[in-house]
Each structure stands twice: as C-alpha cells, then as structure tokens.
Amino acid sequence: MKIPLSLKITLGIIASLLIFAFILPYFAPYDPRRWATVPRDNPPSFTYPFGTTTVGQDLFWLTSYALRNSIILGILTASISVMIAFLLGSLAGFVRGTISRYALTLLIDSFCLIPGLPVLIVLAYSWRKFLSPVLIALILSIFGWAWPSRSVRSLILSLRERSFTYTSILSGFGMMRIFFYEYLPYIIRWLAVSFLGLLNWAIGMETTIAVFGLSTLEEATIGSIIYWALQYQSILRGIWWWVTFPILLLAILIVTLYELSKIISEFTGVK
Amino acid sequence: MSIVLKCLNVKGGYELSEAYIDAVSNVSLELRTNEIFGIAGESGCGKSTFIKTIYGYIEPPLILKGGTIELYGRNGKTFNISSLSLGYLRKNVWWKYISYIPQNAMNVLNPTMRIRDHFAEIYKEHMGLKKRDSYTRAQEYIESFGLPNEVLSAFPHQLSGGMRQRVVIALSLLFEPDIVLADEPTSALDVINQRVSLVFLRKAQRKLKNTIVVVSHDMGVQSVLTDRMGIMYAGKIVEIGETQTIFENPLHPYTKMLIKSLPRLGDKTRRVGAKGQPPDLRNPPPGCRFHPRCPYSKPICRKEEPTLLEVEQGHYVSCWLME
Amino acid sequence: MSELLLEARNLAKYFGYGFLGRTKFPAVDNVSLTMENFPKILTIAGESGCGKTTLARILLGFIKPDEGVVLYKGKNVHKLKRGEKKLFRKEVQAIFQDPYETFNPLKKVDTYLFGTAKHMLGVNSKEAFARVEKVLEFVGLSIKEVVGKKPREFSGGQLQRISIARALLAEPRLIIADEPVSMIDVSLRMNILNMFKDLKEQGVSFIYITHDLATAYYISDEIAIMYRGMIVEVGPASEVLLNQYHPYTKTLVKSLPEPGKREEWLKEKVNPPGLEIKEFLVPGCKYADICPNSSEKCIKERPPLFKVGNVRVACWNYQDQD
Numbered sequence: 001m002k003i004p005l006s007l008k009i010t011l012g013i014i015a016s017l018l019i020f021a022f023i024l025p026y027f028a029p030y031d032p033r034r035w036a037t038v039p040r041d042n043p044p045s046f047t048y049p050f051g052t053t054t055v056g057q058d059l060f061w062l063t064s065y066a067l068r069n070s071i072i073l074g075i076l077t078a079s080i081s082v083m084i085a086f087l088l089g090s091l092a093g094f095v096r097g098t099i100s101r102y103a104l105t106l107l108i109d110s111f112c113l114i115p116g117l118p119v120l121i122v123l124a125y126s127w128r129k130f131l132s133p134v135l136i137a138l139i140l141s142i143f144g145w146a147w148p149s150r151s152v153r154s155l156i157l158s159l160r161e162r163s164f165t166y167t168s169i170l171s172g173f174g175m176m177r178i179f180f181y182e183y184l185p186y187i188i189r190w191l192a193v194s195f196l197g198l199l200n201w202a203i204g205m206e207t208t209i210a211v212f213g214l215s216t217l218e219e220a221t222i223g224s225i226i227y228w229a230l231q232y233q234s235i236l237r238g239i240w241w242w243v244t245f246p247i248l249l250l251a252i253l254i255v256t257l258y259e260l261s262k263i264i265s266e267f268t269g270v271k
Numbered sequence: 272m273s274i275v276l277k278c279l280n281v282k283g284g285y286e287l288s289e290a291y292i293d294a295v296s297n298v299s300l301e302l303r304t305n306e307i308f309g310i311a312g313e314s315g316c317g318k319s320t321f322i323k324t325i326y327g328y329i330e331p332p333l334i335l336k337g338g339t340i341e342l343y344g345r346n347g348k349t350f351n352i353s354s355l356s357l358g359y360l361r362k363n364v365w366w367k368y369i370s371y372i373p374q375n376a377m378n379v380l381n382p383t384m385r386i387r388d389h390f391a392e393i394y395k396e397h398m399g400l401k402k403r404d405s406y407t408r409a410q411e412y413i414e415s416f417g418l419p420n421e422v423l424s425a426f427p428h429q430l431s432g433g434m435r436q437r438v439v440i441a442l443s444l445l446f447e448p449d450i451v452l453a454d455e456p457t458s459a460l461d462v463i464n465q466r467v468s469l470v471f472l473r474k475a476q477r478k479l480k481n482t483i484v485v486v487s488h489d490m491g492v493q494s495v496l497t498d499r500m501g502i503m504y505a506g507k508i509v510e511i512g513e514t515q516t517i518f519e520n521p522l523h524p525y526t527k528m529l530i531k532s533l534p535r536l537g538d539k540t541r542r543v544g545a546k547g548q549p550p551d552l553r554n555p556p557p558g559c560r561f562h563p564r565c566p567y568s569k570p571i572c573r574k575e576e577p578t579l580l581e582v583e584q585g586h587y588v589s590c591w592l593m594e
Numbered sequence: 595m596s597e598l599l600l601e602a603r604n605l606a607k608y609f610g611y612g613f614l615g616r617t618k619f620p621a622v623d624n625v626s627l628t629m630e631n632f633p634k635i636l637t638i639a640g641e642s643g644c645g646k647t648t649l650a651r652i653l654l655g656f657i658k659p660d661e662g663v664v665l666y667k668g669k670n671v672h673k674l675k676r677g678e679k680k681l682f683r684k685e686v687q688a689i690f691q692d693p694y695e696t697f698n699p700l701k702k703v704d705t706y707l708f709g710t711a712k713h714m715l716g717v718n719s720k721e722a723f724a725r726v727e728k729v730l731e732f733v734g735l736s737i738k739e740v741v742g743k744k745p746r747e748f749s750g751g752q753l754q755r756i757s758i759a760r761a762l763l764a765e766p767r768l769i770i771a772d773e774p775v776s777m778i779d780v781s782l783r784m785n786i787l788n789m790f791k792d793l794k795e796q797g798v799s800f801i802y803i804t805h806d807l808a809t810a811y812y813i814s815d816e817i818a819i820m821y822r823g824m825i826v827e828v829g830p831a832s833e834v835l836l837n838q839y840h841p842y843t844k845t846l847v848k849s850l851p852e853p854g855k856r857e858e859w860l861k862e863k864v865n866p867p868g869l870e871i872k873e874f875l876v877p878g879c880k881y882a883d884i885c886p887n888s889s890e891k892c893i894k895e896r897p898p899l900f901k902v903g904n905v906r907v908a909c910w911n912y913q914d915q916d
Binding site: 313314431433461462463464465466467469470473488489490491492494495496518528529530532533534535536537538539541542543544545548549 | 836
Binding site: 162163164166167168169170171172173181182185186 | 654656680683684687688690692695697698699700701705706709710712713714757760761764
C-alpha cells in the first residue's frame with residue numbers, strides 16, 4: 001500500500017515536534033523554568049535560537065519543555081474523553097428501555113449544550129491553588145466527552161439500521177457479538193479521528209485559560225509562556241519572540257494534527 | 272436524413288495507478304439526424320464512458336487514447352470533439368450543439384436555486400441575457416412543453432423525481448442542440464414516472480427533429496423508445512440496427528441472450544440467463560470478449576477479434592458466426 | 595395447531611414528520627396477508643415509497659408495528675420467548691437488495707456463512723464446512739472462491755448468490771426477499787429467479803418484494819399490489835396482472851415498457867402520482883385524486899377489499915360484484 005506524500009510530510013512534522021518536546025528536554029543544559037539562568041531579553045541568535053525572556057529564561061528549551069506538558073495534557077484529556085464517549089455513547093445507542101434511552105440522551109445532550117468555557121474558567125479559578133497539568137486535563141475531560149459521545153451514539157444508531165446488522169441477527173449472532181465484531185471497527189475509526197480533534201481542542205483550551213492566568217503557573221505550558229509574556233508586556237516592549245515562537249509551534253502542532261485527522265478520515269471513510 | 276455524429280475507432284478508458292480499464296475499445300458508430308438512438312448493455316460495458324467521450328467530457332482518470340469524434344451541426348458547422356479542449360467545448364459547443372444529461376441528473380439541480388434561476392444562469396452564460404428576460408423566456412419555454420408554470424418558482428426538492436427529470440430534459444433542449452445524450456435517464460424513477468418522462472422526451476424529439484441518444488440497460492425501455500440501437504458488451508459494440516429488427520431478429524449471441532432473458536407479462540415459460548459474468552476490463556479476454564460465455568464459440572473466437580460487418584441493410588454485427 | 599405459517603393482521607406503522615415529528619403518516623396502513631403451510635411465492639409489488647420495505651422489516655420482526663400483529667405458526671412474532679425466537683429466526687430468513695450492504699464491508703463474508711451453519715443448524719465446525727460447501731455449490735460457487743474474501747472482492751451477482759446461500763443454509767420455511775435482483779445485471783437475474791422457483795418446488799416459500807411487475811409475473815403464485823402503504827389488490831398473480839381490476843394496477847401494467855407494446859405505451863395519457871405526504875392522510879381512497887373513475891364516495895370513504903372472483907380489490911366500483 002502506497003503511503004501518500006501528504007501523509008509522509010504530516011508524520012514527519014509531527015515526529016519532529018515530538019522529538020522537540022520529548023527527547024530534547026533531556027539535553028537541556030539547565031532547568032529552563034528557572035528565572036535568571038541566562039541574560040534577559042536577548043533576541044533570537046545562534047546561542048539562543050528562540051531568544052530569551054524578560055525573566056532570564058532560554059526560550060528555546062523552555063518552549064520544548066512547555067510543548068511536552070501541553071501535549072501530555074492534551075493526550076490525557078483526549079484519552080479520558082474518548083473512553084467516556086465510547087462508554088456512554090455505546091450505551092445510549094444500544095440500551096433498550098425507553099426511559100433509560102431518554103435519560104442517557106438527555107445527559108449527553110445537556111453536556112453538549114452547557115457552555116464549556118465559562119464553566120471551565122470558574123472551576124480553574126476555584127481550584128487555582130491546586131492546578132497541575134493533570135488536574136487541568138481532568139477538568140477539560142468534564143466537557144470533552146460530550147460531543148464525541150453524541151456522535152458515537154448516532155453512529156451506532158445508524159449502524160443498527162444497516163442491512164448487515166439484520167444479516168448478523170439472521171445468522172444467529174447476538175447483540176454483544178454484533179457490537180464487538182461488527183460495530184467496533186467503525187467506532188474505533190471514528191474515535192481515532194475524534195481523538196486527534198480532542199487533542200487539538202484540549203491544547204487550545206488550556207492555552208486559552210492559561211492566557212488568563214488560570215493554568216498551572218509553575219509547570220510550563222505553551223499557554224503559561226504566553227501569559228507571562230503578556231504580563232511583562234513583551235509586545236509593547238519589542239520582545240516579540242517571547243510570544244511568537246510558542247504560538248508558532250502551537251499553530252504548527254494544531255494544523256498538523258488536523259491534517260493527520262483529515263488523512264485518516266479520508267482513508268477510512270469516516271466523516 | 273444525414274449524419275450528425277461520426278465516431279471512428281474511439282479508444283478510451285480509465286488510467287488508474289495499478290491498471291488501465293479498457294472501457295471503450297475501438298468503437299465506431301454513426302448517428303443520424305431525427306432519430307432516437309439507444310445504447311444498451313449491462314453494468315461495466317462502457318456505455319456511460321462512451322457517452323462521456325462523445326460529449327468530450329474527458330477528465331482524469333478518464334483519457335481518450337485514440338479515434339475521432341466529429342459532430343456535424345446545423346448551419347454546416349463541424350466540430351472535431353476529440354481534439355477540442357474542455358474550455359472551448361464549454362463555451363461554444365455544449366448546450367448549443369450537444370447536451371448531456373448525466374445519470375441521476377435530477378439530483379444535479381442546485382437545491383438552493385429555484386428552477387427559474389437555473390434557466391437564468393444558463394441564459395446568462397450562453398446568451399448574456401438579464402434575469403427579467405430569462406424569466407420571460409423560461410416561462411414561454413416551459414409552457415411550450417406542457418409543463419405547469421408553478422414549476423419555475425419551485426425549488427428542486429419541492430418537485431417530484433419525475434417532474435425534476437422533465438425539467439432537466441427541458442433544460443437540455445433549451446438551445447435546440449443537434450444531439451442530446453441521456454445516460455440512464457429514468458433508472459431512479461418508478462415505472463409510471465418513467466413512462467411520463469420518456470414519452471415527454473420522445474415528443475420533444477419528434478418536434479425538434481434532432482438526435483437523442485438514450486443509454487439504458489433496460490431492454491424494455493429500449494424497445495418502446497428508440498428507433499435504432501447499439502448493443503455494447505465489455506467495451507465493444509457488438510450489434511447495431513433498427514430496434515424493431517434487433518428485437519425480432521437478434522444476431523449476436525449476447526443480444527440473443529439479453530432478449531431471451533427478458534421476462535414478459537403473460538408469459539411464464541422458463542427463461543435462461545447467461546452463465547459466468549462480464550469480464551474485468553483491466554484484463555479482458557483475448558479475441559472476442561464474449562467468447563468465455565458464448566454457447567456458440569469457435570476456436571477463432573478465442574484468438575481474433577471479429578469486426579463489425581453489415582449483415583443486412585442497416586444491421587451490423589460483430590461476430591465470427593456471421594462470416 | 596395453526597393452519598397458517600405466517601399471518602399479518604391489520605398491520606399499521608406510523609412515521610412522524612414535521613415539527614418535532616408530531617404529524618404522523620402511515621407508512622403501512624391496515625395491511626393483512628397470509629402465508630399458508632404449503633410452499634407459495636407471494637409478491638408484494640409497489641413503487642418506492644409505498645411502504646413495502648417497512649412491511650418487510652415488520653414481518654421479519656425487526657420493527658414493531660403500531661397496530662396489528664404478525665403471527666408465526668400462531669404466535670406473536672414480537673412476543674416470542676427465547677427458544678421460540680431462535681426457531682423463528684431460523685425458519686424465516688431474508689435476502690436484501692444491496693449485496694454489498696448485506697455483509698459488513700470490513701469483514702470476511704464467510705463469517706456469516708459459518709455463523710449461520712453453527713447457530714442455526716447447531717453443527718460442529720467440520721459439519722458446518724461441509725454444509726457451507728454444499729449450499730455454495732447449489733448457488734453455483736465453489737467454497738474455494740468464497741472463503742477468506744471481503745465483499746468488495748466479489749461482483750454484485752456473486753455476492754447476491756452468497757447472500758442467498760447464507761439464507762438457505764438455515765433451512766428456512768420462508769424467505770423474505772426485498773428487491774433481490776434489482777441491483778443485479780439483467781442477464782444474471784433469470785438465474786437467481788429460476789433458483790427461487792426451484793426452491794419453491796423443494797418446499798421453501800417466498801415473499802418477493804419488488805417494483806418490477808414482469809419478474810413478479812414470472813415467479814409468483816399470488817401478488818399483492820401496494821399503494822401508499824395500503825394493499826389495493828391481491829389475488830393469483832396471473833389474474834391480478836392480466837385482468838387489472840384496480841385502476842392503479844391497470845396504470846402500472848400499462849406503463850411497463852415491453853417489446854411489441856410500443857404503440858400503446860406511447861399513446862395513453864397518464865397522471866403520475868406525486869409523493870406528497872398529505873396524500874397518505876386522506877380519509878377516502880388514496881388513489882382517488884388521480885383516478886379516472888373516481889366519485890364523491892371514493893374521496894370520502896376508504897373502500898374495503900371486495901371480492902371479484904379469486905381477486906380482492908379495494909375499489910368502490912367493484913362493490914356490487916362482491
């Protein structure tokens with residue numbers, strides 16, 4: 001099977017970003033989070049490829065650290081959300097009794113309709129003393145599962161109408177076997193695409209609330225870098241690199257993940 | 272009666288990464304003015320592809336490998352469709368000299384535009400007419416077909432499938448083209464709407480006296496609608512003749528089998544279908560492409576391809592049994 | 595001990611549309627039919643949108659009717675106990691229109707064949723293999739060309755024959771076939787229809803659902819014509835299709851394009867039925883608005899099925915002949 005060029009490029013970029021985020025930190029000559037380790041406000045140069053911050057951090061190593069945290073946070077959120085979506089969505093699509101079906105559907109739809117961002121901001125603010133990437137991931141998961149869950153449910157409902165479901169029943173197979181053998185491949189393909197979407201969403205969300213100072217301020221994330229950059233009025237003062245490089249890397253990551261999910265959905269025929 | 276289209280040795284197909292699908296294999300055909308010509312054949316025989324090549328609608332992976340297609344229009348203009356670019360065809364030939372009604376055309380209407388705006392768009396593109404004038408013209412035009420006025424102000428989804436198909440047919444005849452190509456014009460319609468649409472099409476043809484090509488796998492439709500027909504099998508034309516003649520005296524074994532397997536109301540005698548299935552056009556059999564399924568095949572059928580011969584007045588067959 | 599194999603009594607199924615699905619229209623409207631214990635091919639004929647696929651799913655027990663009941667050997671199909679349900683699934687099989695949808699496109703086709711053999715016949719793997727081989731041979735395929743392949747590796751005709759083989763494997767009493775040949779090439783249709791005829795001789799009954807009256811005539815013993823969810827005419831196939839008592843049946847048959855019928859086919863003016871939902875909801879005869887013979891009574895009151903010889907017709911014009 002030939003691998004298309006677009007896939008090669010996309011995977012290449014993701015691989016580079018992952019190396020940057022996960023392997024590079026081990027080579028950091030100093031703890032990039034600590035203030036005053038390097039001269040302040042230096043523009044990008046050979047010694048400091050991304051420049052340095054106003055509080056004396058090497059932006060290059062700091063960004064690599066931060067990217068790692070952002071990605072881990074994203075993966076955590078996506079994983080939890082996908083698992084919940086799978087469980088609740090499957091139940092909602094399968095369950096027989098009218099009452100339980102309505103209850104589950106109501107639950108899923110409510111969480112879809114509740115505006116996520118304001119609630120997340122409130123929660124993040126209330127627990128700001130305890131915030132860590134893990135806690136943020138958990139908070140994001142409260143809403144992350146809702147829309148994917150809805151999709152899993154409607155996916156299952158439409159699969160139940162397809163002729164091959166009837167053929168399975170007529171061949172003597174029970175609903176359990178139909179779910180795991182016939183439907184699961186479809187659900188997994190859909191969840192894979194959904195996972196990437198959630199990953200992007202989580203990273204983006206964390207960055208958004210971080211900019212308001214509602215993320216973890218001790219651990220570095222892309223959002224927290226931007227926060228501090230804004231706090232120190234870096235743009236007004238001409239320290240453009242402090243904001244630019246993190247955002248640039250974030251953008252590359254998000255766009256590439258999106259492209260990857262597009263390629264996967266084209267390949268598997270999932271919408 | 273004169274010739275309106277001449278296809279000579281047309282070769283075309285689909286260039287895929289793994290293989291080449293030989294869908295139109297050395298097809299020659301002449302179409303006359305004032306006739307309804309049917310192209311019959313089953314799925315995968317190449318008839319839809321052939322229609323596209325006649326229209327000049329060649330877009331990858333479809334390629335034209337060889338042959339010529341010449342259109343002899345009214346007022347003496349000749350177009351060598353096989354050598355004209357899509358751009359030129361779009362501007363000067365399509366809609367005016369030749370129209371194409373693709374399969375499931377009734378679903379090709381823009382769901383966000385009212386029918387009268389479909390007319391307006393076409394009038395604007397080809398005649399530079401303003402909306403108001405287009406609407407007036409469209410109204411007269413629709414009425415001349417016996418279609419109700421209300422159709423113009425409706426959106427496509429508000430009309431039944433049969434009505435949409437008649438609208439599409441009317442649109443295709445707007446500039447009175449010399450040839451209209453209709454690919455399975457009624458396969459999505461129920462039997463009653465099918466009849467209404469096809470009778471509509473035939474009336475229009477009888478009025479304009481142009482040429483309509485109807486591609487259909489339904490031999491019943493062919494028998495009631497067309498004046499002459501061609502049978503295609505695996506990318507080849509195997510028989511051409513007047514419809515009546517072909518049904519009364521089919522000569523090619525494939526044609527014979529197609530007609531014999533048609534169920535008729537009032538006849539319960541047992542019918543036999545064909546054995547095997549149509550060949551894979553990526554790897555067609557040598558010699559006559561029908562020979563693996565033919566009950567009369569001879570050794571030469573496996574080695575050499577037969578040519579299209581005129582066996583009787585206007586009746587052509589491509590079969591070694593005829594020589 | 596019931597005398598009937600399958601009986602449908604006054605089935606109705608409503609679908610909602612409009613705002614919140616409030617307005618309901620009957621996709622299946624007061625449909626009754628019977629399959630006796632002797633082998634018979636019953637055709638349910640009608641155009642798309644007439645409700646025949648919904649009816650098929652109700653008969654197979656996949657959808658619950660809103661009104662009426664389906665009885666298999668006297669028992670309500672939707673209220674069967676475990677063991678009875680298993681027997682029902684074995685004895686009443688189905689063939690669907692699109693062979694590429696009949697099987698999961700992602701899975702190998704033989705899983706359904708072996709599954710049917712094991713679950714429906716209760717045999718072990720070795721015996722199952724032998725049975726599958728035999729039934730594939732019957733439909734003209736060798737087990738070697740079938741095993742290990744996914745649906746897209748077969749042609750439409752081959753796949754449909756595999757679908758038939760799977761249904762036959764269960765040794766059913768009744769097969770409900772929903773447009774089994776409409777997606778198959780014309781030259782191959784006869785082979786499959788002849789197979790149905792032969793199977794009937796061997797004791798299998800069929801409910802053949804189609805819009806194609808010519809094939810219906812070819813294989814059926816009995817035919818029911820459906821229009822807008824209702825049965826408008828039912829009786830022995832030749833009598834219904836050659837006499838054409840109901841105006842709709844007459845229009846249908848006259849619209850059939852057939853060699854030799856050219857003149858008549860081109861001549862007569864015909865009013866095609868629209869597909870407006872409101873036409874399903876009229877109190878009187880659903881065909882009245884386009885019927886050439888309709889009267890005041892037809893528009894107001896819905897006609898029951900009147901007997902005319904062996905045929906039953908839902909048309910007020912036949913009231914006196916009953």
